[in-house]
Amino acid sequence: MLLYVLRRLLIAVPTLLFIALVSFWLMHIAPGGPFDMERPMPEVVKANIEAKYHLNEPFLTQFFIYVRDFLQGDLGPSFVYQDFTVTQLVAQSWPVSATLGVLSFCISVPLGMLLGTVAALNRNSRLDYFLMSLSMTGVVIPAFVLAPVLVTIFSIQLGWLPAGGWEGGKPIFLILPVLSLAIGSIASIARVMRGAMIETLNQPYIRTARAKGLSTSYLLFHHALRPSLIPVVAMLGPAFVAVVTGSVIIDIFFGTGGMGQHFVSGALNRDYGLVMGITLIVASLTIFFNLVVDLLYTIIDPRIRI
Amino acid sequence: MKISKRLMLGAMVCTVLASNVPAKPYPPGTQLAPKQEITLNNGAEVTSIDPAKQAAEPAFNLGRDLFEGLAVQDKEGKTLPGIAKSWSANDDNTVYTFKLRRSKWSNGDPLTAHDFVYSWRRLLNPETASPYAWFAAIPRIKNSAKIMKGEAGPETLGVRAVDDVTFEVTLEQPVPFFLKLITHPVLVPVHQETIEKYGNAWTQPENIVTNGAFTVSEWKVNEKMVLKRNPYYWDKNNVVLERITWLPIGDANVALNRYLAGEIDQALSIPSAQKKSLLKKYPDEVADASASLGSIFYYMNTQQGPTKDVRVRKALSYAINRDIMTKAILQNGGIPMYTLVPPQTDGFKPFTPEYATWSQKQRNEEARKLLAEAGYNQSNPLKLTFTVPTFSVDVKMATAMVGMWKSVLGARVEIKQLEPKVFYALKEPGDIHRGGWTADYNEASTWLDIFVTDGEYNDSKYRNPDYDQLMTSSKTMNDPAEAYRQAETLLIEDMAIIPVYRRGNDQYLIKPYIGGYERTNPEAAYYRKNVYVKAR
Numbered sequence: 001m002l003l004y005v006l007r008r009l010l011i012a013v014p015t016l017l018f019i020a021l022v023s024f025w026l027m028h029i030a031p032g033g034p035f036d037m038e039r040p041m042p043e044v045v046k047a048n049i050e051a052k053y054h055l056n057e058p059f060l061t062q063f064f065i066y067v068r069d070f071l072q073g074d075l076g077p078s079f080v081y082q083d084f085t086v087t088q089l090v091a092q093s094w095p096v097s098a099t100l101g102v103l104s105f106c107i108s109v110p111l112g113m114l115l116g117t118v119a120a121l122n123r124n125s126r127l128d129y130f131l132m133s134l135s136m137t138g139v140v141i142p143a144f145v146l147a148p149v150l151v152t153i154f155s156i157q158l159g160w161l162p163a164g165g166w167e168g169g170k171p172i173f174l175i176l177p178v179l180s181l182a183i184g185s186i187a188s189i190a191r192v193m194r195g196a197m198i199e200t201l202n203q204p205y206i207r208t209a210r211a212k213g214l215s216t217s218y219l220l221f222h223h224a225l226r227p228s229l230i231p232v233v234a235m236l237g238p239a240f241v242a243v244v245t246g247s248v249i250i251d252i253f254f255g256t257g258g259m260g261q262h263f264v265s266g267a268l269n270r271d272y273g274l275v276m277g278i279t280l281i282v283a284s285l286t287i288f289f290n291l292v293v294d295l296l297y298t299i300i301d302p303r304i305r306i
Numbered sequence: 307m308k309i310s311k312r313l314m315l316g317a318m319v320c321t322v323l324a325s326n327v328p329a330k331p332y333p334p335g336t337q338l339a340p341k342q343e344i345t346l347n348n349g350a351e352v353t354s355i356d357p358a359k360q361a362a363e364p365a366f367n368l369g370r371d372l373f374e375g376l377a378v379q380d381k382e383g384k385t386l387p388g389i390a391k392s393w394s395a396n397d398d399n400t401v402y403t404f405k406l407r408r409s410k411w412s413n414g415d416p417l418t419a420h421d422f423v424y425s426w427r428r429l430l431n432p433e434t435a436s437p438y439a440w441f442a443a444i445p446r447i448k449n450s451a452k453i454m455k456g457e458a459g460p461e462t463l464g465v466r467a468v469d470d471v472t473f474e475v476t477l478e479q480p481v482p483f484f485l486k487l488i489t490h491p492v493l494v495p496v497h498q499e500t501i502e503k504y505g506n507a508w509t510q511p512e513n514i515v516t517n518g519a520f521t522v523s524e525w526k527v528n529e530k531m532v533l534k535r536n537p538y539y540w541d542k543n544n545v546v547l548e549r550i551t552w553l554p555i556g557d558a559n560v561a562l563n564r565y566l567a568g569e570i571d572q573a574l575s576i577p578s579a580q581k582k583s584l585l586k587k588y589p590d591e592v593a594d595a596s597a598s599l600g601s602i603f604y605y606m607n608t609q610q611g612p613t614k615d616v617r618v619r620k621a622l623s624y625a626i627n628r629d630i631m632t633k634a635i636l637q638n639g640g641i642p643m644y645t646l647v648p649p650q651t652d653g654f655k656p657f658t659p660e661y662a663t664w665s666q667k668q669r670n671e672e673a674r675k676l677l678a679e680a681g682y683n684q685s686n687p688l689k690l691t692f693t694v695p696t697f698s699v700d701v702k703m704a705t706a707m708v709g710m711w712k713s714v715l716g717a718r719v720e721i722k723q724l725e726p727k728v729f730y731a732l733k734e735p736g737d738i739h740r741g742g743w744t745a746d747y748n749e750a751s752t753w754l755d756i757f758v759t760d761g762e763y764n765d766s767k768y769r770n771p772d773y774d775q776l777m778t779s780s781k782t783m784n785d786p787a788e789a790y791r792q793a794e795t796l797l798i799e800d801m802a803i804i805p806v807y808r809r810g811n812d813q814y815l816i817k818p819y820i821g822g823y824e825r826t827n828p829e830a831a832y833y834r835k836n837v838y839v840k841a842r
Contacts, residue, residue: 032727035437037361040730042440042762044455049435081527082354083509092526148563155567163567164560165553166529255555255564257529270727 034079076273086277097246097258104181116193138187164255237293337841351554361437369491399480409540419467427460519835546838595825599745601808619801624673625714639812643805688717691736695729768802
C-alpha cells in the first residue's frame with residue numbers, strides 16, 4: 001500500500017513536467033502576447049519590456065528558466081497584475097475559492113446523496129418523479145443564470161444579502177455564491193446516487209436480506225449504501241478539485257476575487273506565469289485526489305486491491 | 307490653452323500665478339454626512355498602481371488620487387497648479403521652470419524637486435520597461451527619445467533640480483502643448499527610497515508611499531482596493547472623503563446589480579437594454595456626463611487591395627448611416643462623426659466636410675456612383691474583409707455596417723472576429739479594421755499625429771507628403787490651428803478612415819447623496835479630492 005502510494009507520487013513528477021511543458025508551449029503558440037494592447041506600444045518600449053520578462057529568449061530557455069524558478073518555489077511574475085507575483089496572487093485568491101468550494105461540497109454531497117437515495121427507495125413514485133424533475137432543473141440551469149436570479153431576489157428585491165464582495169469571508173457574503181455553486185452539484189450527485197442505489201437494490205443479496213425480514217433502514221446502511229458509493233466517489237474526486245480551484249462565473253458575478261477568474265482572464269490576457277501557476281496547481285490536485293479516490297475504493301469495497 | 311503663445315509674445319520670463327486658492331470642495335451650507343466613505347467601480351482591475359507601469363485609464367484613474375504631479379486639472383479640464391505652485395518659460399519656450407510648494411510624502415518625508423528628477427528619469431529608463439515611457443518623449447524633453455532606446459543614460463534627461471523647490475525641464479524644441487501634458491498621471495513623482503527598498507513590491511499597501519490626496523490601505527486583486535486619506539497631503543484640509551473603496555467590476559450588468567443593491571454609489575455604464583427604464587425609475591439619481599475626447603473610427607488599407615482606390619474608401623464611408631449607428635445600435639449618447647478630431651478639442655477649429663451636410667439619401671447615391679466609377683457592379687461586386695475584436699459592441703457595429711454596405715453598395719464584406727489579443731497583435735489586418743482613439747492631451751495633435759507617414763499607429767498606412775509637412779511645421783507654430791485644419795481636410799478628402807462616432811453626453815446613475823462628482827472633464831480626468839458625501 002505504502003509502496004503503491006510512493007510509486008503513484010513518483011509518477012506524478014514526470015506527469016507534471018509534461019503538463020507544464022505542453023501548457024507552456026500552448027500558451028506561447030497562441031497568437032498575441034501579454035504586451036499586445038489596444039494601443040500598441042512603440043517597438044522600442046515593447047522590446048524593453050519583453051527583455052525584462054525574458055520573452056525575447058528562445059522557447060526552451062524560457063521553459064528552463066520557468067522550471068528552475070518553480071523548483072525554488074517561485075511561480076514568477078504576473079504580466080498583467082504587475083504589482084504582484086503569481087505566488088501572491090494564488091495566495092490571495094485560492095483561500096477564497098477553497099472556502100467556497102469546500103462549503104458547497106459539504107452541502108451538496110450529503111444533500112445530493114440523501115435525495116438520490118430517497119428517490120431510489122421510492123422508485124417510479126410521485127416523489128421520485130418530483131425529486132428527479134427538480135434535480136434535472138438543477139442540472140440544466142447553469143450558475144450564470146442562477147446567480148443573477150438569486151441576486152435579484154435576495155439582494156435587490158428583499159435586500160437581505162449582499163450582491164457581491166468577499167470582505168475576508170464574512171458568512172453573509174458566502175451564502176449566495178455557495179448556493180449558486182451547490183445547487184447544480186446537489187442535482188448531479190442526486191442523479192448518480194439514485195442510479196447506483198437502484199442498481200444495488202436490484203442485486204440478489206439485497207433481495208435475500210429483504211427476505212430475511214430486515215428493516216429498510218438496516219438494509220440501507222448495512223448492505224446497500226457502501227456498494228452504491230463507488231460511482232459517486234469516482235465522480236467526486238475530479239468534482240472536488242474543480243470546485244476548490246474556483247469558478248470563473250462565481251468570481252466574476254460576485255466579485256469574490258477567487259482563483260477561477262485568474263485562470264480565465266490569465267489565458268485571455270496571455271499572462272503566461274499566472275496560467276502556468278494555476279494549471280500546475282490544478283494538475284497536482286487532480287493527481288492527488290485521483291489517488292485519494294483510488295484509496296477510498298479499497299475502503300468502500302475490500303474486494304478492490306491495489 | 308494659449309499660455310505658450312502669450313509667453314512668446316511677452317518674449318520674457320513670465321509666471322503663471324496660481325489661479326485657484328485651495329478651497330473646500332462643497333458649497334457653503336452643505337450638510338456633510340458623518341461618515342465620509344464611498345464605493346465606486348473602476349471598470350477593471352488595474353495592471354499596476356506604479357505610475358511608471360500604468361498604460362490605461364483604470365490605472366490612471368486611481369493614479370490621480372494617489373500621486374500628484376506638477377499640475378492637475380479642474381472639472382472643465384483647465385490646468386491647475388498641483389505640486390508646482392507656479393511655472394515660467396524662457397524666451398524661446400524650451401526651458402520651463404516649476405516652483406514647487408513645500409509638500410510631504412505620505413510617510414512624512416519632504417517632497418523635493420529631486421523626487422521629480424528621479425521619477426522622470428525612472429519613467430524613461432529602459433530597465434523600468436514602462437509601457438508609457440513614450441509619453442515623456444512626446445514633448446521632446448531633451449534626450450528622452452535616446453534614453454528610451456538605450457542610446458543615452460537616464461541621467462542625461464533634460465530635467466534638473468535647481469534647488470529643493472525648483473524643477474527645471476529642457477525641451478529639444480518648443481512644444482506648444484507641453485503644459486497640457488504635465489497633468490498626466492505618469493509624470494508624477496514617486497518615492498525613491500521606497501522603490502529601492504522594496505523593488506516590485508513597493509506598491510503593496512503595507513509599503514506604498516504616495517503624495518496625492520489618498521493612499522492605499524488594502525488591495526485584493528479582483529475584489530477591491532481601499533484608499534484612505536493621506537494625512538500628509540498638502541491640501542488635506544480640503545479633502546473630505548476618508549475612505550474610497552474601488553471595485554474592479556468589468557461586467558456592466560454585475561456593476562448595475564451592485565448599484566441597485568446599494569453597494570456601489572455610481573453606475574457609469576448601464577446596459578442599453580435597461581437604460582431607458584432605469585433612468586425613468588430613478589429620476590433623482592440620474593446625472594449627466596459630458597463628452598470625453600474619444601472616438602471610434604475604422605482604418606482602411608490605403609496602400610493595397612480595393613480600398614487603395616479613394617473612390618471605394620469614400621463610397622464605404624458615405625454608405626454608413628451614422629444616425630442609425632448611434633441612436634439605434636449604440637444608445638450610449640455617441641455623436642455621429644464625419645472627421646477625425648472631436649470638435650470640442652481645445653483651440654481646434656473643426657472642418658466640416660461636404661458629405662457631412664448631405665442627407666443620408668444623397669450620401670448613398672453618391673456612394674453608389676463612386677463605386678460604379680471604380681468599376682464595381684452586380685457582376686463584379688466589391689469584396690472585402692473586415693477585422694474586429696470579439697467585444698460585443700464591436701461585433702454589433704460591424705454587423706450593422708456590413709448590412710449597410712450590402713444594401714447600399716451590394717458589397718460583400720466578410721467579418722473576421724478575432725480574440726482581442728490576437729486582434730491587437732495582427733500585423734496585416736485586412737482591408738478594413740476597427741480603430742479608435744482617446745486623447746492623451748487636450749490638443750489636436752494627439753489625433754492628427756497618428757496619420758503621418760509610417761506613424762506608429764497609422765494602420766491605414768496613409769501617406770501624404772503635404773500632410774506630413776503640415777504636421778511637422780505645426781510643431782513649432784504659435785497657433786497651429788490652421789495647420790491642423792488643413793491636415794484634417796486632407797485626411798478626410800482622402801478618406802483614410804471611416805469616422806463613425808465620438809463619445810457624447812451620456813447619462814448615468816449616481817446616489818443623490820454624493821456631491822462634487824460632476825463629469826465634465828473632457829479627458830475624463832477626475833479627482834476624488836473634489837467629492838463629498840452629503841448628509842441623508
